[in-house]
Amino acid sequence: MRGHLQISNLTKSFGGLNAIRDVTMALEPGVRAAVIGPNGAGKTTLFNMITGHLSPTAGSIRLDEGELIGLRPGAIVRRGISRAFQVASLFGTFTVREAMAAAVLSHRQRLFDLIGAFPAPAAFEHARHILSLIGLSDVEKSRCDTLSHGDRKLLDIALALALEPRILLLDEPTAGMGRDESRLMIDRIYRLWEAEGMSLVFIEHDMDIVFGIAEQVFVLRNGALLASGEPAEVRRHPQVIEAYLGSAT
Amino acid sequence: MKGTLKEVAVVVTIIAGAVIFSGLVESGSVRDSIIRLCGVGLFALSLNLLVGYTGLLSFGHAMFFGLGAYTFAILLRTTGFGIPLAAACSIALSGAVAAVVGAICVRLTHVYFAFLTLAIQMLFYSLLIACSGLTGGEQGLIGGIPRPKFLGVDLMQPGEYFVFNIAIFVAAAWALWRIVRSPFGAALRMIRDNPQRAVFLGVDVYRTKLAAFVLASAFAAIAGMLTALYVSGAYPNFAFWTMSGEGLFMIMLGGVNGFAGPVVGAGLLLLLDTVVNAYTAHRGLFLGLAILVTSLGLRKGVVDFVRDASDGRFASERTGGRSKERASGAQSGLHEAAIQQSNTEGV
Numbered sequence: 001m002r003g004h005l006q007i008s009n010l011t012k013s014f015g016g017l018n019a020i021r022d023v024t025m026a027l028e029p030g031v032r033a034a035v036i037g038p039n040g041a042g043k044t045t046l047f048n049m050i051t052g053h054l055s056p057t058a059g060s061i062r063l064d065e066g067e068l069i070g071l072r073p074g075a076i077v078r079r080g081i082s083r084a085f086q087v088a089s090l091f092g093t094f095t096v097r098e099a100m101a102a103a104v105l106s107h108r109q110r111l112f113d114l115i116g117a118f119p120a121p122a123a124f125e126h127a128r129h130i131l132s133l134i135g136l137s138d139v140e141k142s143r144c145d146t147l148s149h150g151d152r153k154l155l156d157i158a159l160a161l162a163l164e165p166r167i168l169l170l171d172e173p174t175a176g177m178g179r180d181e182s183r184l185m186i187d188r189i190y191r192l193w194e195a196e197g198m199s200l201v202f203i204e205h206d207m208d209i210v211f212g213i214a215e216q217v218f219v220l221r222n223g224a225l226l227a228s229g230e231p232a233e234v235r236r237h238p239q240v241i242e243a244y245l246g247s248a249t
Numbered sequence: 250m251k252g253t254l255k256e257v258a259v260v261v262t263i264i265a266g267a268v269i270f271s272g273l274v275e276s277g278s279v280r281d282s283i284i285r286l287c288g289v290g291l292f293a294l295s296l297n298l299l300v301g302y303t304g305l306l307s308f309g310h311a312m313f314f315g316l317g318a319y320t321f322a323i324l325l326r327t328t329g330f331g332i333p334l335a336a337a338c339s340i341a342l343s344g345a346v347a348a349v350v351g352a353i354c355v356r357l358t359h360v361y362f363a364f365l366t367l368a369i370q371m372l373f374y375s376l377l378i379a380c381s382g383l384t385g386g387e388q389g390l391i392g393g394i395p396r397p398k399f400l401g402v403d404l405m406q407p408g409e410y411f412v413f414n415i416a417i418f419v420a421a422a423w424a425l426w427r428i429v430r431s432p433f434g435a436a437l438r439m440i441r442d443n444p445q446r447a448v449f450l451g452v453d454v455y456r457t458k459l460a461a462f463v464l465a466s467a468f469a470a471i472a473g474m475l476t477a478l479y480v481s482g483a484y485p486n487f488a489f490w491t492m493s494g495e496g497l498f499m500i501m502l503g504g505v506n507g508f509a510g511p512v513v514g515a516g517l518l519l520l521l522d523t524v525v526n527a528y529t530a531h532r533g534l535f536l537g538l539a540i541l542v543t544s545l546g547l548r549k550g551v552v553d554f555v556r557d558a559s560d561g562r563f564a565s566e567r568t569g570g571r572s573k574e575r576a577s578g579a580q581s582g583l584h585e586a587a588i589q590q591s592n593t594e595g596v
Binding site for chain 2: 051053078083085089091092093102103105106107109114115117160162
């Protein structure tokens, strides 16, 4: 399965502020990577550039040698990069399985069908498969706007998964969750990774989670890449200890 | 497949009912009211494809109602076209114009979209007035529209004309019904609920909105043609902004959450008009009061209100939480749909 992501010398300025400064990072296919850093370090900005929501001031982002910069978000999704959001972003009036079926149809480029019935059984089947994988089968008939916080986050991830991504970006999957709930969430994400084998890149604040699940850690501070490598390596990095872990542990 | 058969059965039943009805009821005024409702009801339904299903608040929808009516009337008067050919040309022209207007307008959202559609409509209205050689200017196309026989149908016969209107209305409404229940309809609702997220799921929001705009305009053109036939002419007020406003009013009155809401709203408005005009010249005053009552009193359209109320009773008889769930979703009136859209846009 391909999906090599190479980010080179990426910079993003908002007026005089450099939100991202000369960041270079490489992600091997199928890796579980974490992006950490204090608030305002540029983590979400980085995600926004990878997904085409923001265009960088300089630098390049390549997926298997294809340049992503300049492509619209929809085109990047079709290249195999999808994302979930820090605040779950759903379709309020849809039921869970309808939303999933719609995402599946979007991925199959079948949304321009004016005659067929929605949702068709074929789309449903795939939608159900993902829902059972992520553990949402029991709420599949509920409306999105009636879900609990945890279920909303799970559905947000499930929607991204419906696109069968090669790279899945998760922006703080455990934001706003208690300890147990977070653990359950991470468990499920890990199971998804095992089942689907896509690369996983997540922004996370909880260091236990980061060092428990990530194979590779990137530390951002003030928009620049402070350190990167295997968790054990990063944990020992003096600047990281000083800048981030020092205060956290 | 089974669902389609059922739908076909409903459509056929309604048309058969119209045949029987036209045979039984001699009263011309009842028939006339129903024919008029076919035109304006279809106009409101087509507008709701944008407002209710896509979250696009168009203030310029009457432009396509007028364009359909004028094109149809002019073709029938000046060429030897039969009704099917004239209708096809009118729909095609309206669709083509909508594609150009939509290509400009659907890039915008919220109030900017609303005002741009309004502005283009007023431009069109001015053209109607200015090109008096073709359109009759301020007077409109007076002097009648011919109704040539086609496919064995004679629209000069009141009974056949009545059934013709019902058949066109039901067929168009059925087509819209299928559209909102198709994958494309789901894409529209995704855009309404959360356009930002739709983009990140690979939905081509621009193309989808444009397609909805063209479709809604084509159906508005059909509504315009029915109305042109009914009044036997085409007038500038068909394309005036108040007509667009009335369409929105019908949707508000009936409700955005049920498919039939706009038609019920159109019916209520026609009824209100008939009653009010019989007693007073102050039409605006009573329409304003009706708006106040529905938006402040019911806080939703009549159809939504009745549905929620009957759901509430249903729930108290049993013990289910279903009604609560439904009610929370059905609240969104026109305003709330707009608010919802603006909330979700800033993800």
